[in-house]
Amino acid sequence: MQSDDKPVSGQQNPNSPSFLDLLDQMPPPPATGPDKDSGTNLAQLRAAWNASWEQGGFLHGRWEELRQVPQAGWHGMANWIKAVLILTGMCAVIILLDTAGDIFDAALNRLADAVPATQVGTSATGEFWGVVDNPIRTYIAQHTAGLPVSGAAIYIFWQATGLFGLIGGFIGATGARLTWTCWGAATASVVWTTTPADGRTVATAIAVLAWTIASTAALRGLSLRPFININNFPPPAPAFQPQIEIRPEIHIPAPAPAPDDDAPDNVHPFQR
Known part of the structure; x- marks a missing residue:
């Protein structure tokens, strides 16, 4: 199962929350005193920063995308x-x-x-x-x-x-x-x-x-020589080598035995 912090084919995960969304979702902690507003904002900012670096957070996902650049290559990076x-x-x-x-x-x-x-x-x-x-x-x-x-x-x-x-x-x-x-x-x-x-x-x-x-x-790297892809051509036919002599073997069947004149005509070999 693909986690939220790993990109698929270089695209950003739409389910990954952004830093501002995490900042808005953080509940304000209780604070007292004259500087409670500034303390609340600072606490929300710190909580959103920590949450964005957790598993599935916005900054954590971007760091994972940077870390996977050497393996992903140009086509796989974000x-x-x-x-x-x-x-x-x-x-x-x-x-x-x-x-x-x-x-x-x-x-x-x-x-x-x-x-x-x-x-x-x-x-x-x-x-x-x-x-x-x-x-x-x-x-x-x-x-x-x-x-x-x-x-x-x-x-x-x-x-x-x-x-x-x-x-x-x-x-x-x-x-x-x-x-x-x-x-x-x-x-x-x-x-x-x-x-x-x-x-x-x-x-x-x-x-x-x-x-x-x-x-x-x-025009760096441009060449006027035609590019020929040898993979599209059929393999070459084997060269004829006259020094190789092939002698066919002819098997001549043995002649049938001559019929015996003394044997009766009504005698036949048994056939299954």
Whole structure:
């Protein structure tokens, strides 16, 4: 019989009382004196805390779910543990991307300082990002005049779509990888369309190269080689080996004895 504190297939037991329910069900202990209200509340809180850690309590059930994570695996753990792990992973990826951007910006600035003749602005990363970002902003401003949504909202949606494709593709979601592919192709097309003819080729090349560099994370583990499952094919036929000689054995029955001329014709062997 399944107890109340053990999850079944990663789902929370609906019969397990919550901490607030236990707090409401606790009868108030008798108290006297001017501080009886504060003492009553503290006693109820302590009693509810102790009850939630008993067998079948809310906190006891959550602790059992945490304890069973190594044996349950990803598919068997509770849903709230999956949500916490996913949010923690997304925050870690965002922090890593922000740190990597700062490191890349510092490296480009050092490279720009080493070659003073090529210095045009104050931030090399901002210049490269402006090659892709400015055409996007211009294209959105030119083609959102008759829409019920503002250009700023569409620009934020464009950024959120790229971030979703990058993070979801890194996790391995197929839909996120398709979104990342379409997002990169649309971005390169907009840069080619909006950039003036003199710098159109260079701007599109920068956009495509930046998108392919980021695709190493978004398309991580994706292979173009076909996967062949050998279990679906019948077993191979045995190879013919001519060196093995099979000689059939032919048994020739012995000839019947010749009839005796002296024996009478009316004599026959006894048959059962």
